[in-house]
Amino acid sequence: MARLEIDRVSKHYGDVIAVRDLTLDVADGEFVVLLGPSGCGKTTTLRIVAGFAVPTSGVVRLGDRDVTRLPPWKRNAGLVFQSYALFPHLSVARNVAFGLEMRKVEASQMQRRVADALRLVRLEHLSERLPRQLSGGQQQRVALARALAFYPDVLLLDEPLSNLDAKLRAEVRVEIRELQRRLGLTTVMVTHDQEEALTMADRLVVMNDGAVRQVGTQKELYERPSDRFVAGFVGRSTFIEGEIEAPGRFRSAGGLAIVCKEATAGPATLALRPERIVFTPERLASMDNSLPGVVEFVSYLGATIDMHVRISPNERVIVQVSNRESGLVPTVGGRVFVAWPAEGSIVFAGAGN
């Protein structure tokens, strides 16, 4: 495996900028996830690394090699596609052997390496099957074995789990992650699914509109989102528009006074995480903020309950309570208090959109 460096890469398609000035270093053995909504440039970035798109400017280095203008077949990058893209006319074993055949590995060694790769994904017993005789999950594992059999310098995963059903997805997620750690694979994955990204990555890259919005660990992104987009995309947030009146005091557009940690005066947006908000029948004097409100909507999700609480004519917050801390059953129309500490809200300077 090798280190991957993407250095100030941009990709223009006519007037459209798919990727703008993206810089990213992926360390040897690191698992990085590119996360963002569709059309944010994450897939284009992956295709640039794989060699299917040539950047308009910038450099891609894999190990010690500058691969920016190298065609895909000279890059030694293992790629797993969303559709798996198995060769329909070849058996599982021949699919996995394809990369080795292209590298002219001798027959005896090839057999061993195909068997090894299939054992990694626990499919050695299906080696003679054709792809269409396999389930989606099995096809996905064949695609993974095929991408690993030729010892690639980097593993690239393009939404590899999105065609699996929810239960299987959760299993395969763990499986891929464990395999990646065990083999020390330098990996870049693209996904729009934040849960997938959070469970698998060492580091996440949140992208929007062709640009990187924030790079960091799960904790960093969650606790200290760099902007409103990240706060909305990683985890959930309720946003309240308003302004910082004085250091530590936020005045919402709906007229609420909220205590926060921000000092710079001016227009601002406040982001609240639903699970950081406490919900009580009485005013909670011990909290910095404790506001009265009316429950307008309740959704029972099993482990948790979501409530939408109106705290001013303009503002409604989402409160997530664990089902365990019952005692108070939220009902629509009920009068409650929502409370959170000053450091529980994140403030972004500038007006929201």
Place this chain on the structure above:
Amino acid sequence: MRWDGEYLREILMRRSASFPRLGRLVLNGAATLTLAYILTPLVFVTWLAFFRQEIPSFPPEGYSLRWFQAIPGNDRFVSGFLLSLELAVVATSIGLSLGLPAALCLARLRFTGREVLSSLLLLPLVVPGIVLGIALYVFHVEVELATGLPILGSLGGLIAGHVLLVIPWTVRLVMASLIGLDRSIEEAAQSLGANRFTTFRRVTLPAIRPGVVAAALFGFVSSFGNLEMSLFIVGPGRTTLPIAILQYLEWKIDPTIAAVSVLQIALIATAMLITDRFVKISQVV
């Protein structure tokens, strides 16, 4: 949203599941009528081929294989068959090697005039055979006058004409296969170390094989059975099987013609059945 065969089949099945019984009855009836309409002449020709009497009349006076036995002794039919076979094989090979790259370009590249070119390559299928034949005849005359080359009535000219019959089938069927092809399997091959040519040979070609085989089959059949166009561009003494049949009919109407036709039908049906064992033609056409 997937618009491949499986998806369409699913939709159709769901449709037909909700089809009222009467509707299905009408549908089946129409299908049966159409099939009967197509097959009836074939049935009669086959029946006729076994009549004993020389002048076809009903009911038959008896049955015999004499008309079949007479075929090998007729030089015109034998040489016509051999020429038609040779012509169809050569024209199909040339048509495939020209039509396949053309289909690739049309399916893969975006360039100005692509639509026009695509329609142009399908044109020989639409233009009536007579018109095609006259046009080629005039063209051959003009070229021969201009260059002095012996083109009119030459074997080369005949083959070139038949290639025209094969190209539309090749372009059409191969393009259909290419459009239905998941391009990511080609990208997968490239990421695994295959260059463009190897990718085409090892991945693209096997994936579109049903389309190529069907194209070869249809091209072969339309060349082998072609009469109208060939009439205008064959040279003296160069008689294809359909022309030999026509010429025979000018003088005689005995069941030999029926026997020859039965052999022709049998040959084409066998070719189709054998092909169908390897690739399901119904998946492509």
